[in-house]
Amino acid sequence: MRKKEGNKEKDILEAAVRIFAEQGYHNAKISHVADEARVATGSIYVYFKNKEDILLKIFEEIWRPLYLELKKISTNRKLTAIEKIEFLIDLVFDFFIENPARAIVFVNEQNHLLKNTEVQFTDYYEKFMSLGESIIKSGIRKGAFNKVDVVIFRYFILGGLRNLLNHWAENPNDFSLNKIRQNVKFLLKNGLLKK
Amino acid sequence: MRKKEGNKEKDILEAAVRIFAEQGYHNAKISHVADEARVATGSIYVYFKNKEDILLKIFEEIWRPLYLELKKISTNRKLTAIEKIEFLIDLVFDFFIENPARAIVFVNEQNHLLKNTEVQFTDYYEKFMSLGESIIKSGIRKGAFNKVDVVIFRYFILGGLRNLLNHWAENPNDFSLNKIRQNVKFLLKNGLLKK
Amino acid sequence: MRKKEGNKEKDILEAAVRIFAEQGYHNAKISHVADEARVATGSIYVYFKNKEDILLKIFEEIWRPLYLELKKISTNRKLTAIEKIEFLIDLVFDFFIENPARAIVFVNEQNHLLKNTEVQFTDYYEKFMSLGESIIKSGIRKGAFNKVDVVIFRYFILGGLRNLLNHWAENPNDFSLNKIRQNVKFLLKNGLLKK
Amino acid sequence: MRKKEGNKEKDILEAAVRIFAEQGYHNAKISHVADEARVATGSIYVYFKNKEDILLKIFEEIWRPLYLELKKISTNRKLTAIEKIEFLIDLVFDFFIENPARAIVFVNEQNHLLKNTEVQFTDYYEKFMSLGESIIKSGIRKGAFNKVDVVIFRYFILGGLRNLLNHWAENPNDFSLNKIRQNVKFLLKNGLLKK
DNA sequence: GATGAATGAGGCTTCATTCAT
DNA sequence: GATGAATGAAGCCTCATTCAT
DSSP states (O other), X not given: OOOOOSOHHHHXXXXXXXXXXXXXXXXXXXXXXXXXXXXXXXXHHHHOSSHHHHHHHHHHHHHHHHHHHHHHHHTOTTSOHHHHHHHHHHHHHHHHHTOHHHHHHHHHHHHHHHHOTXXXXXXXXXXXXXXXXHHHHHHHHTTSBOOOOHHHHHHHHHHHHHHHHHHHHHOTTTSXXXXXXXXXXXXXXXXXXXX | OOOOTTOHHHHHHHXXXXXXXXXXXXTOOHHHHHHHTTSOHHHHHHXXXXXXXXXXXXXXXXXXXXXXXXXXXXXXXXXXXXXHHHHHHHHHHHHHHTOHHHHHHHHHHHHHHHHOTTSOOOHHHHHHHHHHHHHHHHHHHTTSBOOOOHHHHHHHHHHHHHHHHHHHHHOTTTSOHHHHHHHHXXXXXXXXXXX | OOOOOSOHHHHHHHHHHHHHHHXXXXXXXXXXXXXXXXXXXXXXXXXXXXXXXXXXXXXXXXXXXXXXXXXXXXXXXXXXXXXXXXXXXXXXHHHHHTOHHXXXXXHHHHHHHHHOTTSOOOHHHHHHHHHHHHHHHHXXXXXXXXXXOHHHHHHHHHHHHHHHHXXXXXXXXXXXXXXXXXXXXXXXXHOSBOO | OOXXXXXHHHHHHHHHHHHHHHHOTTTOOHHHHHHHTTSOHHHHHHHOSSHHHHHHHHHHHXXXXXXXXXXXXHTOTTSOHHHHHHHHHHHHHHHHHTOHHHHHHHHHHHHHHHHOTTSOOOHHHHHHHHHHHHHHHHHHHTTSBOOOOHHXXXXXXXXXXXXXXXXXXXXXXXXXXXXXXXXXXXXXXXOSBOO
């Protein structure tokens, strides 16, 4: 019996991230992804149902580890709410810093997928977001945070991070991710106005 | 003298915003846009070079008025930096509130266009952003604002706004735009931490 | 406005009959049909939903006229049952004699279509068959015909005709259609056994 | 000496008959046949040159036994011509009654194969047909049968039988094969007209 | 022989764009 | 300018066949 040669599924997924980041999902050609993964076109369909399925799996691979890590943070009783938020930000930055192409795909393609009601977007996304919300809520309850609307806050902060990650990933030399990280944390904590 | 009946160019542009918002630029069909605009498919090409050109014009119609309005605000000597920032936020919200579909297109399709080096994205975008930056810079110089990195700040705030606008436009009943507006202003000014 | 040039739908249908007859439906390529019809590949899809739709329309064009003609025959009060049967046979022969390729498609592709429960096969087929059955039934009732099972008879006679038509269409020189016609009529009337 | 366990070739052939009958040869997938035969896809190609070869072997398995049996009948000096014809019909019915799926494949796929000049269709088919013809001829010579054209007769009768077998195999409850058998024999002998 | 992962040629279909009227 | 029929390049996907184990 012919054995699996290496890990083609992983190869394809990683190639797809690179190609989708470079050209955008809709402009990317399956045959190009196959080339990048050093695999025959048909092999893609051994591992994935269709083009969209690749994208779905990419997002699964984004939100599953992010959720699992955030869960550890959120259940850590030694951390205050603000520390948890800071760790959350670190988590996101660290995750994408190791694979900027993934950041670009994340930023540019998630909305289309979420809008497409035909497909089942990974559950881990909503789980991650809920966990984030509950951290904020607990901070508010304990009197540490201002009384912001958590849902609004979550979309705001995620949108801000996404945009920064995107611009960093597209132009890594414009500013270091650590500088971004510090600024975001500062802004989140203190706002723009000098006290 | 007989004017063009009904201004087909405007009809097409508005139809395209609705269709692109609904289905996404890449999934939208020109023939569908034509139907929505109650115009023949071929007529699209009388007014636009190609499909991408429609999108480009849509963004021109977004950033030109935004820039022109922001210019008025930024040159108003009676306003403080923080007031200008608040007006900027109001400006963006007011602009999209009257046309949520435009918000969705703005959020989802700008990155692809910016990345495409073949096309000349509207200058007004960069002009708008520069103006925003200079307002921040001036606020910092005058000691009113904390010393944040203005470029980082601009991407962060724009990303946050975009994401909120998108979610509001897709689910207008989840939260009122005025509530969003207040929360964003508060967050920007004071941050999350209670003083 | 660009007007329809000639009758492309008819051209395509006729080309498809020829190509499907020559190569079989499954081996036939749409691009080949387009070439044969002197039409661009894409034009096929202006007139037909997909490849199968062409086949469906071909059968519509077979059974509709056959049914309409048989209706005239069956309602003609001057004809006896056996005369009607003879006319029915003539009808089928005359119909295919003018387009042998149509006979081949009819013979070879109808079963696949009938089996495919996804598609709606033309109603005229069943209508035609019912009319044929009722002619036999009336002949039996009037004592002119032997008491055969009409459903069995209908499948038997149609199968026999189909097979003859097919072999004639594939090898028109082996025997003349008129000789076939005479033999079939004789067999149907008198059977094999000499009295 | 160790025999091949379970006779894979036979398993594949029988599985193929079932699958081809269900879905048609062209829609049937080799991998599906392999599943049905509980064999790996690759094993198919150990026993058969390609997909078409399976079909060819199926027809070999149809016409060889039919021919061999008909030979016994035709050389039996105790039988009259009409008895031989009746036995021929019984032979065909008995053969397919034990495997209706085979009847469906026989009906639907033989023409495509016969048309394909690349492949060598089983000799037994022509031998069977010749034998049938010679029975008729002898009946005519001896004055027992009407003077029909034997070639026309053979195509007619075979087509009729095929069509009946097909409809019976697809809808076994519509009519019993024995009833069909009686009707066919009666029709063949006496024809439609009452004497 | 047996396996099933891997292959890649090929075909259907889509749809932005063109063009004759 | 306006139309919408016509075009044809291009891409996703299928699946018979191969081949390394």
